[in-house]
Amino acid sequence: MEVRIVLVDDHGMVRQGLRSLVEKEPGLKIIGEAADGRTAVRICLELKPDLVVMDLTMPELNGMAAAQQILAVHPGIKILVLSMHADRRFVAQTLGAGASGYLVKDNAFEELVKAIQAIMGGQKFLSPQIAALVAEDYKQGLLKEQQSKTPVLSDREREVLQLLAEGHSTKEIAAELSLSGKTIETHRQQIMSKLKLDSVAALTKYAIREGLTSI
DSSP: OOEEEEEOSOOHHHHHHHHHHHTTTTTEEEEEESSSHHHHHHHHHHOOOOOEEESSSSSSSHHHHHHHHHHHOOOSEEEEESSSOOHHHHHHHHHHHHHEEEEEEEHHHHHHHHHHHHHHHOEEEOOOHOOOOOOHHHHHHHHHHHHSOOOOHHHHHHHEEEHTTTOOHHHHHHHHOOOOOHHHHHHHHHHHHHHHHOOOHHHHHHHTTSOOOOO
């Protein structure tokens, strides 16, 4: 059975390299590409692929939020996240968002096909160094403790935070999300309150540190 795949990465050269790799494998077919999370959501809702190979850090809408929006409509779509971060926080958040795999970009070309085969076979896939981190966290009971200490933002608040960090004005964010300017300001105030931060600069640093944006 042919596996229909959408590639999502804001770097064209990366998409080209992944496409070349995937197209060499029988039974795998690239049916679409996107350079940002918001476009990825639209394409996936239209094309209904079997699998989305998606960068974690992208403009407009990060991979984690895009995955949540895609899976909310089509829970059967598999998501394989690519990331430059070999970080336990990102792994926990990504798997919590419903992704089926987490592949560190350093190993993407070597492990991509293996990851796709594992995920389409009903398994989870983690890069070896990520698997080691996850195993260590569960062994020591640190993962649950870490998640409990992380300030909880809603999906909408994370979306607004990313756009704020990327320099969009209240008016631009309101238009992008089809909300009123007053609602966006309320979200901004709630985000600052939850994170105990008092400036957009501080919010931007937080968003970069949490992998919501790379700026």
